[in-house]
Ligand SMILES: NC(=O)C1=CN([C@@H]2O[C@H](COP(=O)(O)OP(=O)(O)OC[C@H]3O[C@@H](n4cnc5c(N)ncnc54)[C@H](OP(=O)(O)O)[C@@H]3O)[C@@H](O)[C@H]2O)C=CC1
């Protein structure tokens with residue numbers, strides 16, 4: 001009898017990859033999606049983490065992934081919506097940036113949840129949305145991104161109501177977790193100063209919260225903020 005896997009979208013790097021490996025290490029069956037193939041994918045597949053190529057930018061790509069997943073599995077333990085593109089409003093025509101942000105952060109999670117929720121038929125079942133601190137505050141330079149993460153936060157509330165008591169639905173809303181390689185020192189210093197704790201916590205911070213949510217019997221419809229007290233670091 002195959003163990004129902006945990007699905008993590010966009011988990012071929014950084015936070016998603018850390019969580020996929022850590023959950024697999026704990027003994028969970030894990031399925032990840034990746035958009036761009038790299039040698040790591042072959043290593044992950046060989047280690048027992050099932051890797052499925054998927055681009056969620058358009059509905060056809062979402063449906064293609066759903067069809068592939070349903071051919072391979074009958075049930076799921078959890079769905080972690082991690083896949084994300086972090087575009088500023090200047091990264092092209094604003095209308096196109098808006099459509100792209102809403103597609104990956106709101107429309108794809110909604111369509112995936114609608115299609116895959118019936119597979120969440122284990123005693124414990126979870127959906128976790130990766131949102132963002134700026135969903136609550138807005139962002140002058142990432143308006144479309146922030147709005148799309150706010151939409152995902154609202155979907156968390158709706159799905160928690162719709163899928164209870166079978167499925168818990170929660171969100172993790174990080175501020176800085178891990179910098180990107182291209183972030184320069186000036187950006188890093190400015191960003192670190194935005195929180196009270198002033199650190200770059202790293203991917204483990206998200207995994208600890210994810211593990212806690214998966215083990216919980218009584219948390220649903222909640223947005224768990226991981227932000228070093230940034231909400232109190234007022235001018
Ligand atoms: N890192 C941080 O400090 C913070 C992260 N977050 C959130 O946490 C989550 C993880 O962050 P992080 O690890 O930095 O994420 P990344 O920016 O590293 O992106 C994760 C993955 O998303 C995949 N992806 C992007 N667009 C698509 C698409 N159209 N279809 C399918 N997959 C796609 C990429 O796949 P590929 O590489 O294969 O193209 C990428 O590997 C995200 O939701 C992010 O918004 C929130 C606040 C802070």
Ligand SMILES: Nc1nc2c(c(=O)[nH]1)N=C([C@H](O)[C@@H](O)CO)CN2
Pocket residue numbers: 083084085086132174175176177178179180191
């Ligand atoms: N998909 C992504 N979303 C976000 C990222 C990222 O690297 N990929 N990074 C951030 C920043 O860390 C921000 O929280 C602090 O500058 C936000 N979202």
